[in-house]
Amino acid sequence: MSEKQSKIAKKYENFMKKHYYLCAITKTPMLLVFLTIAVLFGFKALSMPSEVNRYAVVTAVGIDLSDDEDKMYEVSALVFVPIAEQGFSESYKMISSEGRSVSEAMDFIGLHLGRETGLSHIKFIVLNEDLLMDDVSKFLDYLTRNIHLSSSTKLITTDVSAKDFISAAQNLDSESSIKVSEIITYNRRYIYATDSSLETFFKGTFGPTKVGLMSKLTVKPGEGEGLSAAQTDGQTASQGGGAGGAGPKTEIVNDGETVVFKEGVSKLTLTGEQLKKVNFVRGNYKSGSIEIDHVTDKDLNDARVVFEVFGKKLNFKVKYENNVPVIYIDTSLTLRISEVENSGKSPQQNVELFVITPKTTDMIEMKVKRSMSEGLEIMRDNQLDMGDFYTMLSNNNRKEFKKFLETLEDPEDYLNHIVFKVSVKVYSK
């Protein structure tokens, strides 16, 4: 080592002795890395405005066709605006904008708000009925491409303009503890067993049957039928059943109507009752109720008995007879009496000991069979395979099914050529 080099080495040694804390960095380079990352990210984070000020939290989006020839769509967004205050209240604003695409309209909404539109909290998307004649997936494309959008976002259609629907929802969401998205969730879980979310809609649309379902909600002037909210000088009041509230009221009514799509285009609108029938053959849903009239036995006299469906199990078996598939649907229903309207007097008996007699069981079986065949008829008439029988048959015996399809003039009309044999067994809970 030359003299010059040893001098430098000595100088370095002295420097390190003086600044001993630097040894920590040279010995543990990860500390240096940590400090670099902290400085780089820390300053960037400090210089950025808070997310609350950068984003407008969109909770619902409605899409209408625009009257303007230049602009194709009118998009309305229900936006949550956080306000710092002592109590807890949610304040929503509705912003509407037109654009040549949904994306452009959303940009304009951001422009009107002066914030970026954050889509991760969207609870539902409303499509105006006029859009349903075309492939709806193209209207939803912008939203589905957004990775932040939850796939459980509810998809709704309405016969009024989506803007009016969002406006009605604004009043509800501001004050009521019941949100529009929750109405649909209740619909799915307890009554009509139809999950109207983006995910299930696209699963059906992109599946082999190409059938998707979407709940239809209407907005009516307040008559006490649905969930209502009233607007009075900037203040809102709301309640279920529409009983109360000051000023003119609008109601969001869900009576189970469901629009059935094939390849993204609306084909049929089912009423709640029709959907119930279809659901008997669609899957193991534990929802809804069965009503039997004119029940007479030792305790009842021409009574109307309502049974809650406590459990439903469908067992499908496929057999081919002369190259034609025969689907045997064995249905096991577990029911519980939920209401009795006796024409004489109320039956005075412990509800837990109230048994379903064989005669009543026969009546239920008949009713369910009839409902099932009506449900199948709806599917056949409209060539809408809501029960996904295509997958069932193909997975059961692909070769036979293919052969069967080849024998048909129109393979799309396969439902009309399948034989269904239904059996129902009823058990009491």
Next chain:
Amino acid sequence: MKVLDKNINAWQLGIMLFILLFANKILVLPSLLFEGAGLEAVFIPVLFFVLEMGLLFLFYKLKTKHPAQSFSFLLKNRFGTPVQVVAFVFLCAYFLCKAVLLYNVTYIFFRNVVYKDYSSFLFLFCFIPIMNHLAISGLRVMGRTMQLFFPFMLTIVLFCLVVGVFGINSSVLMFSKPFAEIALTAAKHISSFGDVVLVFVVMHRVQIKKGEWKVVFSLVTLASVLVCLITVIFILSYTYTAFMHPYAIFEIMSYVKEYGGLGRIDVVSMVGIIVFAYFHLAIYLKAFMLCFKEVFPKINPLYSVLTFNLAFLLIVGFFILNLEQAVSFAEKILPYFAIIPFGIVPILSGLLFLIKKRKEVKNE
């Protein structure tokens, strides 16, 4: 800074392979496989894992026969320096490309899900120093760190799987795709597999006692089963909309989060992805360093780190900027590199056995 390379034992090798087998398979791959091969996509990982297991078995045979020698030495000894150099240049390229693909997919995932505003280079600050440090610290340090994190990572994967099972609720059309399409999809994504080739690179650094091979085989089997299960659960959860959900392990958690109301449970999978990404990149760099050393034995190993970093930054920064390009890179360029783990290495290893036999015959 010195590059330290001490030997690793069966557990450390097994855990390293366990972690490596998840690379490039738990985010975008299941979605791409379903898009191309439908439900039959679940058989593709099974097929390739069987091949990887075969590769590991080949290594087991080779290691048992030559316990103290490196793969590089064996190649040099039997086929000469050109073959050895060419094989290790290919391996260098293979590990570099795999690292690029893995980094890109991970970065794009985090950019889309969390760090919307952060550039790739800022994101690299979180990865490159740790990746370099782990690789430079040596195989044993890396192995021990992974050993420390192993129970944590296994728990995360098992948790994701158990939670993911609750998301399965739909039937799916079976055997809907012709065999040609399935084969084409498998060929397109072959490069996501073959990571077991690492064992040939670290051959001379592995010390496995008698009876400890079962640890390595068990951990590789476990990782293969878990990756296959992730693919199956993801496909059965999303079925026909799988193409809309490109990040498998995250998506199976978010499916349950959204439908089961379990809050931000998907964060668990994100933590797992971060830890896996750190280790994957470190292993690829280490493998690159070891191969580089065989090609340029006289150069300081730190230059291999520098070369890797520069090449990595160049490819990441100028050629692959988004998910589309990353997927195109994986489907169009990387499959050619798969010839290394599934072609060149097994053929050379096989020839090593055959040539020795001939020599033995000659000697007799």
